[in-house]
Amino acid sequence: MCGILGNRFPGGFFVVTLEDVARHAGVSLATASRVLNGSARQVGAGLRAKVEQAAAELGYRTNVAAQTLARGAGNVIGLVVHDLVDPYFAAIADGAVKAAEDHGMVVMVGTTHRDPAKEIAYVSSLGAQRARAVILAGSRMDDPSAAGLRAELDRYRAGGGRVAVVGQDLLGADTVAVANRAGAAALAEALHAMGHREFAVLAGPPRLITAVERCEGFAGALPGLSPQIIHGPFDRDGGYGAALSIDPGVTCVFAVNDVMAVGALAAFRDRGIRVPDDVSLAGFDDIATLRDLVPALTTVRLPLAEMGARAVELALSEEAGPSVVHVEGEVVIRESVRAR
Amino acid sequence: MCGILGNRFPGGFFVVTLEDVARHAGVSLATASRVLNGSARQVGAGLRAKVEQAAAELGYRTNVAAQTLARGAGNVIGLVVHDLVDPYFAAIADGAVKAAEDHGMVVMVGTTHRDPAKEIAYVSSLGAQRARAVILAGSRMDDPSAAGLRAELDRYRAGGGRVAVVGQDLLGADTVAVANRAGAAALAEALHAMGHREFAVLAGPPRLITAVERCEGFAGALPGLSPQIIHGPFDRDGGYGAALSIDPGVTCVFAVNDVMAVGALAAFRDRGIRVPDDVSLAGFDDIATLRDLVPALTTVRLPLAEMGARAVELALSEEAGPSVVHVEGEVVIRESVRAR
């Protein structure tokens, strides 16, 4: 029945094309195309049924590559994150994937593991894929190394792609802007109100924008006080390391993200320092996977999945100029902090 | 300088094609193709340089869709997981993305959130993308609902795609097989050797293969004993709920994965049951993000990232029949378990 249809491939496979379907249904290629793919044109009910049946019988599958080539635009959205194992990015990715799916798009993820060169390489690759949009999550360093990325993004946009950023509004692109300063400030105020006066901030890398904003927002909301600032990597081990050099008098420690707070917690435990008895500890992000930690982490909750989803929606919207969506964090006081 | 090159697009963008590059370099289309894309053919140094310069000047970017169409094979690998937020899948995804990158491929992820229909839909979509391979992570239910998936996978393979599975060897595909039974058995023996005799297993869904294997492996290694089996969802809340109905005499609880163990830990804490003082607790997977839990979780370590990487390598290998790679778990005793 399908002896004359389909093409044999090297491996010995068949592949049914639109033309096969059209022939089998006794209609033109154009008509088959119109019914099988979302065309604006209408097709008579009779032919439509024929085509659909033929497609089903033959097991027709759209060739997305051909479609993309013919249409000049594909259905992939690129997502570039630092590390999928970091629950912060995993949550964002989850939201992005879900939103993309709602729009009939698929997501391609790239992980850079904080290598700027890889970030650029992924944007380039996504450009080659003619991805509809690329979403960048995780803040870049506030330094010259970002120039290469910028250039690559410009190229990408010059080719007709959209770009959206999760983090801060820096690249002149659509942005899901996190109110890091405000969130950290609110946290600082809450902590201050609980009687704390001697603070330390596990501040992350000195030039990582998200870290800097949270650190500054926190310190800025503590008039007259000057918290001890300790820099280090933005991850669990960074928190562990930084916690080791906290000054003796400190009663409350703010780690600029939850994952670092976990590291700090481990450091305290290893040194026999009890939380919150001896020192209070707070983080930022409210990572779901970490909610069962003991003591439960005081933090600033961010709608991570929603942020990812919003980013793809921004990138897919038809808005003219780059638009910015703001998201606020919500202070959540839990057992890791105790009033003084 | 580029007034006659490139095509203007609706949005007003340029897009430089290989033909533009060839013309600009004064060579043939074929030659340009050969130098710019990994062809086996050699090109003279002179022309090669010319082409490369032309490409750079014009800002040429390969059109992957066209390439895929012409070649009949693309460079995407599909990865289908249940939930990126679950650190188990995140780790596997991380490994897969890295491995794919090493092979010059990109990864498209789909999340099903345990909806079989979505799993099928993703495989179908990946087929349309002419994805080189699809990796399925997370075990499917051992029931009729898997039939649809099987059919879809067959269609996918009929089109020339490869499929690899992370979990158990069931689909007749390349498989990264986890020694769930052996790992759970080894754990049981270790626990038994520490003096435990009264066990409970937070067993997960009755028909989820991974869960069943772990449960059976565990119980099977406890001759003469019959642990209390409590079924429930395979996630954190499932562990919490199941832990609520543990019999009084039990001294040691095995949750079939770490995430469930975390839930159980929370349940114990809420009810004033101390771990490991009142009851010992063990999990499975050794999720990195959970290593700082207190008490530290006794578990069976799985090389998650490596499993993901192996899966893509299997799928990309030229091996004829479906091959199976076995991975073993390693028992890791930590503070959540105490000898009796």
Next chain:
DNA sequence: CTGTTAGCGCATTCAG
């Protein structure tokens, strides 16, 4: 080593 020539599978004018 290099150029010419056909398609790859599909969307889309443009006629009818």
Next chain:
DNA sequence: CTGAATGCGCTAACAG
């Protein structure tokens, strides 16, 4: 409403 014809950008024979 339907069909015929053209081209998307690139690769891969096939000649030269």
